[in-house]
Amino acid sequence: MEMISLPTSVRLALLFSLCALDIVDFYSKIVWLGPTESSPFKVNYAQTFTDEPLPKPHFVSQTNSSSPPIDSGAELLRVSGWTSYYDKCEELFATKHGESFHIVKATNCDIGQPFASEQQIASEVVLSASLRADSVAWVSCQLLFFHRRPPLCQENLVTRFSQRYLLTEDEVDPDKMAPINSQGEAELLRMLGLLSRSFPFANVVCSQGFQSTTGPGYYTASFFMCGSPNTFESAAVGVYAASFADIHDRLAWLSIDKLNVMGFELVSRRDSRSMFTLREKDGELVVLEMNTVNFSSFGHLYVVLLAVDVVLLIANAHAAFETSRTFGWGELVGYNTEFDGGHSNSGASWLLLYRSLYRSDIIVALTTLSALFSRVVGSPYAIIWNNDCEGQLYAVLAALRMWMLVLCSLNLLWGVFVRLAETRAYYVAQRTFVTPLEVLGASAFVISLETTRLFDTRYHLDGQLFVDSESFPGRVAVSNAYNEEIDGFATTPFRTLAALLSPLAVVVTESLALVVLILIVKSVYYRRVNTNSTAVADSDDQRALLALGHTKAYRRLPLEEMLGLPARAHSLVRYSFEIEQTAENGLTYIPPHLYYEFGATVSDARLFLTRLGFFNTIHRRLDVQRFFPPVGQSKPLMSTFIKYMTFTFSSMEAIFWRSLGAFVCNFAVVICTGQSLYVAPEYRRTLALRCIAGFACMGFAFYAMSQMVLADASVIVFTSPVMTFFFGAFVLHEKIDPISFVSAVVAFGGLICVVRPGFLFGYDHPTAASDGSWLAICSGLLGALSQVCVFLTVRQLQGLNVFAIVHYFTLSSIVFALLWIAIVQQTFYVPSTFLLWRAIIGTGLFTFGGQMFLTKGFQLEKAGIASVMRYLDVVFVFIWDATILGEHINHWSVIGALVICTCAVTIAVRKIIS
Numbered sequence: 001m002e003m004i005s006l007p008t009s010v011r012l013a014l015l016f017s018l019c020a021l022d023i024v025d026f027y028s029k030i031v032w033l034g035p036t037e038s039s040p041f042k043v044n045y046a047q048t049f050t051d052e053p054l055p056k057p058h059f060v061s062q063t064n065s066s067s068p069p070i071d072s073g074a075e076l077l078r079v080s081g082w083t084s085y086y087d088k089c090e091e092l093f094a095t096k097h098g099e100s101f102h103i104v105k106a107t108n109c110d111i112g113q114p115f116a117s118e119q120q121i122a123s124e125v126v127l128s129a130s131l132r133a134d135s136v137a138w139v140s141c142q143l144l145f146f147h148r149r150p151p152l153c154q155e156n157l158v159t160r161f162s163q164r165y166l167l168t169e170d171e172v173d174p175d176k177m178a179p180i181n182s183q184g185e186a187e188l189l190r191m192l193g194l195l196s197r198s199f200p201f202a203n204v205v206c207s208q209g210f211q212s213t214t215g216p217g218y219y220t221a222s223f224f225m226c227g228s229p230n231t232f233e234s235a236a237v238g239v240y241a242a243s244f245a246d247i248h249d250r251l252a253w254l255s256i257d258k259l260n261v262m263g264f265e266l267v268s269r270r271d272s273r274s275m276f277t278l279r280e281k282d283g284e285l286v287v288l289e290m291n292t293v294n295f296s297s298f299g300h301l302y303v304v305l306l307a308v309d310v311v312l313l314i315a316n317a318h319a320a321f322e323t324s325r326t327f328g329w330g331e332l333v334g335y336n337t338e339f340d341g342g343h344s345n346s347g348a349s350w351l352l353l354y355r356s357l358y359r360s361d362i363i364v365a366l367t368t369l370s371a372l373f374s375r376v377v378g379s380p381y382a383i384i385w386n387n388d389c390e391g392q393l394y395a396v397l398a399a400l401r402m403w404m405l406v407l408c409s410l411n412l413l414w415g416v417f418v419r420l421a422e423t424r425a426y427y428v429a430q431r432t433f434v435t436p437l438e439v440l441g442a443s444a445f446v447i448s449l450e451t452t453r454l455f456d457t458r459y460h461l462d463g464q465l466f467v468d469s470e471s472f473p474g475r476v477a478v479s480n481a482y483n484e485e486i487d488g489f490a491t492t493p494f495r496t497l498a499a500l501l502s503p504l505a506v507v508v509t510e511s512l513a514l515v516v517l518i519l520i521v522k523s524v525y526y527r528r529v530n531t532n533s534t535a536v537a538d539s540d541d542q543r544a545l546l547a548l549g550h551t552k553a554y555r556r557l558p559l560e561e562m563l564g565l566p567a568r569a570h571s572l573v574r575y576s577f578e579i580e581q582t583a584e585n586g587l588t589y590i591p592p593h594l595y596y597e598f599g600a601t602v603s604d605a606r607l608f609l610t611r612l613g614f615f616n617t618i619h620r621r622l623d624v625q626r627f628f629p630p631v632g633q634s635k636p637l638m639s640t641f642i643k644y645m646t647f648t649f650s651s652m653e654a655i656f657w658r659s660l661g662a663f664v665c666n667f668a669v670v671i672c673t674g675q676s677l678y679v680a681p682e683y684r685r686t687l688a689l690r691c692i693a694g695f696a697c698m699g700f701a702f703y704a705m706s707q708m709v710l711a712d713a714s715v716i717v718f719t720s721p722v723m724t725f726f727f728g729a730f731v732l733h734e735k736i737d738p739i740s741f742v743s744a745v746v747a748f749g750g751l752i753c754v755v756r757p758g759f760l761f762g763y764d765h766p767t768a769a770s771d772g773s774w775l776a777i778c779s780g781l782l783g784a785l786s787q788v789c790v791f792l793t794v795r796q797l798q799g800l801n802v803f804a805i806v807h808y809f810t811l812s813s814i815v816f817a818l819l820w821i822a823i824v825q826q827t828f829y830v831p832s833t834f835l836l837w838r839a840i841i842g843t844g845l846f847t848f849g850g851q852m853f854l855t856k857g858f859q860l861e862k863a864g865i866a867s868v869m870r871y872l873d874v875v876f877v878f879i880w881d882a883t884i885l886g887e888h889i890n891h892w893s894v895i896g897a898l899v900i901c902t903c904a905v906t907i908a909v910r911k912i913i914s
Contacts, residue, residue: 039294041295085127089125102478112239125211131226132251136206136248143178176247191237193235194234264300275292322611326601371504400444410434432526450510579594670803739906
């Protein structure tokens, strides 16, 4: 039975969409919601006004009231300051659409000074209750000279304004400040007087707007009014203090959101710039309020959120690369169908290219942390959603990313069930499963139904939007409100966090319930389609790792024992129906994608290792006969075996990584010590020859060691010191005394005892079949000859800085190796396991040290004598093997080591004496 196959184009489109979703989400957190002012969203309100004015309260109306109208400035406590607008204006007209409103049209408003000789009446003013009382007070104080500021300007409401909203406070140009005893100053003082007498401060209603007397057109906010909730009084500013609008330009819909958890803060600020358009449509006056909205986030938790998202992006990108290299992205998405014998990849294994680390404990923890913090940071998305913003799509996409939390929760709950009843969990997993794509679809469906719950709860939680349902019967007046609690530093109450996260819990629970329904439906479907089959063939399962066992009665397979967990029982979420495959001989196989999901992979050195991101450490060399079936029994597995056999460094790749590590170390030392890399002209030809000879030596030697038994290759390569004696005498005219010559020959005999080549000691060992060909032997001899050239050229470079020699040698080796890889090899392998990178770094460090000391030694000592000291290489290798790796040393190695050390000491003593 095969699953429904998606076309390759659809798979690629889904993969790109999912990856783009992660990138856009991270980009939005940095740019759109970050500390910079990007103003990416537009919030527009298009409203028409009612024909009938809002009903006046009884204390204002002169009809149907037994008491006379209240005087301006009289004490009168109300829900909000909306009705105080009647102190200045005759009528208020609300917007038509909906029950709530925040924009009004006020008629016949007295905008002049109270004691002016003539009243200044504005026939029509459009006001939007988008201002906060503290921003109006702060701007008013900024426009007054310091000695003219009232006591309110010295209170925390004003002095902490910039700190409260994390705004940069720029010094006001004196030319913009209100002149002393001017009408502008009187206007500002009257506004500050009103605010100082008002309480509670959160109920003060402040608006911005414009006079619409000029008819349709574009308007900027030039008129500002506040109404007191405890006195029947209102004040206006902007008529005479014209600079008020410039200073208050970006402070519309200002709000601040703070979360404090054990001293760690997350702060989100919203601010806007407002523009207005007035036009006529079907005989009605339409006002369009256009807000350019900016969101800024700060705090410890915001930094942690970004760091977690960066780690997740890097980890998932590396996992995608590792998956592509292991399985081949073409095979996964269905391009290279010849890989599986002509059948397209009909399962969901292509999803391995996206977030294949979802079973890693650390990735699950980071994903959960990111989802929770993203929910907290999501107040801007709640504002966007509830204000009919053009950025609503981004709000939905941000909510959609919660599907990973659903996936992690499902695996966690199923893991608990596996611990309680492993056998039963295995039989359930045998009969049904769900793919990550189906979990994504179920989560998306639930999120689409619960968007209102997700965003409305977050929108009304912060208490910074005041709702007045009492001042105007039948209508609800909404205004931006200052919340006095935001100045506190207390830890956010648990009930607030619970209210914030409860919609998230509801979405996850409902999504899990829908996933369970999908599992039940699929189980019934599979049972009807094939009731007699316990394993359904799927073309994803071309590569399987064998473990001994039988399917009649459940027990853990050896592979599961090695992993330390029942992989099959845990695999309720997977990419195809099959969790195992039974061969003709009754042996059971686990599909490659299954053990790969749980963090197991095969390294280049034929080790079964842990994937990056997992911690169930495995370091076991593969037994091909035990873990892979015979080729004739399982033809689809043959390509996997061949693919894994090619996972190794080539000689040129080894040279590249070795030289790169040494180059970096040497260059770091050069920079730190200020060494010169200048090469005098008389040394350049010899240095070039040293670089070419050194590269040739490494290339030939590495090839010989990769094609031959290591002992044979070592003997051939280490014939170079004997050659060096003769070349040193013939080329450099160095005098070699007889005793030194005899010691060198005897030392070479000691080396033979250490490495025990097969042509002298026999081939009765497990690697006899892998002995090298004549091509490999000739390669070893050419490597030895090249090494002689290296010794001689280094000896001739006595006057050149040792760091310069190592620098240009490693640099040239990097270039030569890359050229060979690009032109001849045409493939390049990048290591992906920690062990390989550890080996590369260690090789680079020790190569640098070895090259530096070796070069210096050949500069100070005669070429022949110095080359003999290199016999100590093999001795030290065996010493490290015995002391660090605990390997047993053969008695012939001990004899050879004693011979080499004796000869080396003899040569050194004779050097000292002479």
